C-alpha cells in the first residue's frame with residue numbers, strides 16, 4: 001500500500017505509539033519505518049500537541065508528502081479551532097489518538113482510497129488527455145476523481161475561461177461507475193432562448209403548442225443515466241433557474257404540454273467563470289439554485305498559478321500539431337512562456353502553440369523566432385516591468401541613505417562581481433564572461449578586496 005514516510009515527533013514516542021507504528025508498517029508491507037523524505041506518496045506525522053511550532057512545520061511536511069499529509073495527534077480530541085488551523089496549514093486528514101485498532105483501520109482506509117484514486121489517474125487515456133503535474137493541478141484531479149467515482153453529487157466547476165472546466169466535467173463522467181452509464185450531454189446555457197427553454201430542457205408533447213408536430217426529448221431526458229453538463233451556468237436567467245429547481249432536487253419533471261411526471265437519474269455538472277457568490281448578493285443568481293447545483297465545488301486554478309505545467313502542456317500541444325516532427329524546444333522559449341500570465345489560460349497557450357508551429361520552418365529547435373512578434377513584445381514588456389520593479393525597493397533604500405548615483409552604480413557593480421564569483425566558485429574566466437568584462441578587471445577588483 002502507498003506510504004511514503006512516517007515521522008514521529010520526539011515527545012510523541014511512547015511504547016503504545018511504537019507498537020501502533022509497527023502494526024502500520026506490517027499492514028503497509030514496510031520492513032522498517034519509512035523515513036521522512038520528499039515523496040509523491042502520502043506521509044504520516046505523529047505529534048503530541050497542536051501548537052504553533054507544529055503549525056509552522058506543517059506546510060513543509062505537506063510538501064514532502066505530495067500534499068497528502070495524515071496527522072495523528074496523540075490527544076483524545078482537538079477543538080474545532082485547532083482542527084481548522086491544522087487543516088489550513090496543510091493537513092489532509094486528521095486523526096486523534098483513540099482506540100488503536102480503529103485508528104489503524106481509519107488510516108489504512110484512507111491510504112487505500114488515495115491509492116485507488118492514483119490508480120485511476122494513472123490510466124493512459126486520462127494521462128494522455130489531461131496534462132499537468134503541479135501540486136495545485138494534481139489536487140484538482142484527485143478531488144475530481146474522488147467525487148466522480150465515490151459520489152453522485154452535483155458538482156459546480158469554477159474557473160477562468162480556458163482553465164479546463166469542460167475537460168474536468170468529462171473526467172467526472174469518465175470515472176463515474178454507475179451501472180449502465182449513459183452519455184454526457186452538454187448544454188451551453190448562453191445558447192438557451194428563453195421562450196424555447198421549457199422545451200429545450202424538458203421536451204414537449206405533440207400538440208403542446210402550434211409548431212409541436214411531434215414529441216420532443218429534452219436535455220434532461222437525453223442525459224438520463226448519464227451526466228448533464230450545464231456550461232456557462234452563470235448566464236442562465238433567474239426565472240429559468242427557478243424552473244429547474246424541481247428537476248434537480250426531485251429528479252422528476254413534466255414535458256411541456258404533458259401532465260405525467262417522469263423520473264430520471266442523472267448527475268449534474270455545471271461550470272462558470274462568473275463569481276456566483278457576488279452574483280447571489282446582487283440577486284442575479286438564485287441562492288436556492290446555487291445550493292442545488294453546488295453540492296461540491298471544484299475550483300480550477302488559472303495557468304499563471306501553475307506555470308510548472310507549461311513545459312508539459314507545450315509538449316502535448318506540439319505533439320498534437322506536428323506529431324512525429326515535433327521539434328526539441330529551446331529553453332528560452334519555456335522561459336518566455338513562463339514569463340507570460342496567460343489571461344486566456346490553457347486555451348490561449350494552445351492557440352499560441354498553433355501559431356508557433358505555423359512559423360516554425362521544420363529545422364532545428366523551436367526558438368523564440370517562432371513566437372509571433374506581438375506576443376514576444378507583450379511578454380517582453382511584462383518581463384522587464386517585473387524585473388525593474390524588483391529593483392525599486394533596494395534603490396529607494398539606498399537613495400534614502402543619501403547615496404549618489406556614482407556611488408550607487410559602483411556599489412551595484414561590486415555586488416554583481418562578488419555574487420558572480422561566488423556562483424562560479426571563484427572561476428575568473430567564467431565570471432568575467434558572464435559579466436561581460438575582462439578577466440584583468442575582475443582580478444583588479446578581487447585584489448582590491450582581498451587582504
Ligand SMILES: Nc1ncnc2c1ncn2[C@@H]1O[C@H](COP(=O)(O)OP(=O)(O)OP(=O)(O)O)[C@@H](O)[C@H]1O
Nearest residue numbers: 129130131132160161162163164165166167346347
Ligand atoms: N490540463 C489540460 N491538459 C490538456 N489540455 C487542456 C488542459 N486544460 C485545458 N486544456 C485544453 O484547453 C482548451 C480549453 O479547455 P476547456 O474548454 O476545458 O476550458 P473551459 O474552462 O471549459 O473554458 P470556457 O470557460 O471558455 O468554456 C481545450 O482545448 C482543452 O482541451
